[in-house]
Amino acid sequence: MSSNRIYFFDTTLRDGEQSPGVSLNIKEKLEIARQLTRLGVDVIEAGFPIASPGDFAAVQAIAREIRGATIAALARANQLDIDRAWEAIREAEEPRIHTFIATSDIHLQYKLQKSREEVLAQAVEAVKYACRYTPNVEFSAEDAFRSDIDYLAQVVTAVIDAGAKVVNIPDTVGYATPEEFGAFIRELREKVPNRDQAIFSVHCHNDLGLAVANSLAAILAGAQQVECTINGIGERAGNAALEEIVMALYTRRSIFQKEFRIVTEEIYRTSRLVSALTGMKVQPNKAVVGKNAFAHESGIHQDGVLKNRATYEIMNPELIGLHKNTIVLGKHSGRHAFRDRLQQLGYQLEGEQLEQAFQRFKELADRKGEISDEDLLVIVEGEILRV
Ligand code: KIV
Numbered sequence: 355m356s357s358n359r360i361y362f363f364d365t366t367l368r369d370g371e372q373s374p375g376v377s378l379n380i381k382e383k384l385e386i387a388r389q390l391t392r393l394g395v396d397v398i399e400a401g402f403p404i405a406s407p408g409d410f411a412a413v414q415a416i417a418r419e420i421r422g423a424t425i426a427a428l429a430r431a432n433q434l435d436i437d438r439a440w441e442a443i444r445e446a447e448e449p450r451i452h453t454f455i456a457t458s459d460i461h462l463q464y465k466l467q468k469s470r471e472e473v474l475a476q477a478v479e480a481v482k483y484a485c486r487y488t489p490n491v492e493f494s495a496e497d498a499f500r501s502d503i504d505y506l507a508q509v510v511t512a513v514i515d516a517g518a519k520v521v522n523i524p525d526t527v528g529y530a531t532p533e534e535f536g537a538f539i540r541e542l543r544e545k546v547p548n549r550d551q552a553i554f555s556v557h558c559h560n561d562l563g564l565a566v567a568n569s570l571a572a573i574l575a576g577a578q579q580v581e582c583t584i585n586g587i588g589e590r591a592g593n594a595a596l597e598e599i600v601m602a603l604y605t606r607r608s609i610f611q612k613e614f615r616i617v618t619e620e621i622y623r624t625s626r627l628v629s630a631l632t633g634m635k636v637q638p639n640k641a642v643v644g645k646n647a648f649a650h651e652s653g654i655h656q657d658g659v660l661k662n663r664a665t666y667e668i669m670n671p672e673l674i675g676l677h678k679n680t681i682v683l684g685k686h687s688g689r690h691a692f693r694d695r696l697q698q699l700g701y702q703l704e705g706e707q708l709e710q711a712f713q714r715f716k717e718l719a720d721r722k723g724e725i726s727d728e729d730l731l732v733i734v735e736g737e738i739l740r741v
Pocket residue numbers: 369454494495496497522524525526527557559
């Protein structure tokens with residue numbers, strides 16, 4: 355394991371799917387999992403198998419088909435959840451059981467109604483039990499950032515001794531600020547004597563809009579895995595956005611000096627796919643993948659960019675797979691150009707769906723002349739939602 359390597363753990367299909375109003379079927383989850391593999395994520399958290407028979411079936415289908423990424427399943431720290439998680443992922447090329455329990459006093463007192471000693475014992479038992487199935491076990495201390503750091507260090511040390519290969523430190527309620535979170539991770543690592551026997555991971559929520567900044571601060575403090583979602587979707591205000599962490603690590607590489615295996619050119623395509631299938635629109639001014647992220651409106655900016663892109667662009671849009679339109683689509687364009695352009699935008703329409711979308715494109719081209727990417731997205735997303 356290189357100390358410079360950052361592992362990307364994508365939880366779009368688990369924490370991301372916990373976004374209010376989002377529910378993906380098996381086919382959609384598989385489609386996203388395939389695209390996450392092309393994107394090069396190290397771990398796909400495919401779901402929470404005990405949560406429902408549908409979730410179990412989706413995790414199992416992903417474990418059976420997907421190759422080239424670790425497939426993780428979530429389980430509370432009890433035998434029933436762990437058995438179910440293992441059953442769902444056992445056919446994966448590289449399965450991982452991800453078990454968790456809260457460690458903050460507020461969760462212990464009101465949610466779990468357990469003492470610190472009881473939770474410590476349960477965490478160790480759960481990790482040992484999961485290790486009977488696979489050595490690839492991750493332990494998460496839910497609400498870690500609001501936990502007493504000495505107690506958290508005791509839990510983390512004990513679960514590493516019990517066999518956990520990854521220990522995840524979530525800021526479950528998005529309460530931390532970057533300076534604090536970086537210092538917290540640094541101090542925690544110092545308090546864990548067997549720290550070199552496990553990968554330290556972080557999992558930041560975005561309640562104060564700081565999830566990405568907190569994840570980056572944690573990386574500078576020694577975290578080696580980041581948990582994140584595409585477009586930052588997830589519970590409440592969401593999770594850290596994968597595309598923002600990746601592009602910060604890349605664009606400011608002289609600061610971070612980290613390696614990762616994400617294929618940045620797949621970012622835009624992945625973002626569009628997740629947006630279309632979850633129905634969660636990406637805000638236009640969203641960093642990296644928003645519609646306006648590379649648009650220049652004011653005359654001064656346009657003039658600067660025409661003279662030299664670097665005047666107002668810190669990233670080349672092609673790096674995230676956003677190709678500036680060189681072929682203008684209009685009423686004379688054929689199916690081939692139409693289909694190619696859709697593929698660049700992240701959509702693979704076939705058969706009847708392609709035909710219907712093409713007809714709508716032709717009708718619009720007759721009225722409008724030139725068809726923009728935004729027009730195409732309206733057409734194609736309308737077509738996908740119709741089935
Ligand atoms: O936010 C959180 O604490 C979680 C854990 C289950 C990892 O999602």
